[in-house]
Amino acid sequence: MTDQQLRQRIHQAMDNRLSGVERDPFLEKKAKAWGDKRKEKSRRPSLRVIIAVVIALLSILGVGYTAMYHWNLKEYLLSSGYQLPQDFESGFDQDLTQEFMGFRFHIRDAYMNGDTAAALVEISRLDNAPGVFLYYHTDFIEMNKSIRMLHADYPEDITVGEYIEKTGLPVFVANSTLRQKDRLTRGSGDFWMEGERMMVYYTTTEDLRPAHGEITLDWEVNVRDEQGKWHTAVEQITLPAPDAQAQSLVLDEMLPLEDMMLQMKAMQIADNPLGLDIRMEYVLVEEKPGDKERASQYRFQAVDPDTYGVLPDISGNTFFIPWQNPNTGITEFTWDLCIDPQAVKGERLQLQLLPREAEKGDPSAPTLWIDLK
């Protein structure tokens, strides 16, 4: 195949196979609004920034700061924007370690929240020698902010390559995953370095099925060798897992929104250790051009029925994208919300569809009442 033929093939494949990816007529507006939102947000220093400043001050004072980074899950989640219930503890007290390919993997902390397992896994070399640890290929990873925090004398835009060149440290690529046998699961990850001798890898796995108060998982550790080949070792672990109290409701309620009509499809409520998890699914009825974008400007919020104050979303997670089902052409919306159950007054929960930035409820807004009994 010549270059010209390959070029034609790639154009054709990208434009046909990915024809479902369409132009967004509101992108220009959204990109500008995104910027405004980011500007507002950036005025408030994040907890990570505050911690970095404290660490920098302590290091000036000659105080060791590695211990400050010894986050457990509670501290990590708080640093990531979660507003945890005051009594939240992961309750993990097992000493789980695997040694593999010259590395030590140690589960520092783990917990189950409903159908999701989260773990902090320490990865270090058996000889405890220093290195730069990464969870994936080095090719595309830029310098991790946490590494920068530990080395405040390096400029902000330093890349891994430059950092390695400056320090002369060897690079290691390793990670860790939790799985449940025979289940297809999804998850997420994050990592940071604690000094130059340890990486901590945060991993979550969703869609798990605990039973009888516990869950047995395959704890998989992966190491990439110098030739780029991955090696894996697996050990079974058991975590305490309160049975999920998930309640699924099929709703067939229509909610008017501006001149649009939304049809509620389903709702799932689970009383998990982190809070009351609520997932809502709804679709647009007889969608017109631009409706998807307009409806996306609204989100469900839990609202105090007396004061109309908005109950905070514990997870701080407002990430959401509507999805157009290619088979039906209907736009489907899914919202996840996690609230502190103690903030709910009585046994009924008021959910309102409000503009994304709304800080107060609105008696005239589309409303759902959920019976929590």
Add this chain to the structure above:
Amino acid sequence: MEESRSAENFADDFFSRLVECHQLPLRRMCCVWLRDRDLAEDAVQETFFKAWKGAPSFRGECSEKTWLMRIAVNVCRDMRRSAWHRHVDGRTPIDQMPEAAVPFQERDDTLIRALCRLPQKQREAVLLYFYQDMTLQEIGDALGRSPSAISRRIEGAKKALRRHLKGEDEND
């Protein structure tokens, strides 16, 4: 005052044109780069936000496409290593490609999957070269590498793609 107003207008016009001309190919490319539609949506928005912010200072030292692609590459790389990079299995490609809106041939799907399987560096270079029709020099400028390094990446990618597509071509 008049001068600053016209500079603002210029930046606005420049940005509108940028969005109009480049958003669709960029959106599709980010899907393959990130192998995740949701992340790609976010990456495109972030890229254009950065472009809008940087538009007034764009001095035309490189083409606007090179400049935009440089931003996009950095955004995508950043997202790959960011906290919430979703994965089913960190070692295998994530096939979360969006459904097609028009009929496509099986070989289109095969090729997209083959592109997704390329190592990240090769995937970036090959899409910029064959899909964005950029020159080696322009890609080098966007990725901060020499044209010869880019050429090596593309050669490596071509070999891998031909290997993947060989069986299919024999069947044709």
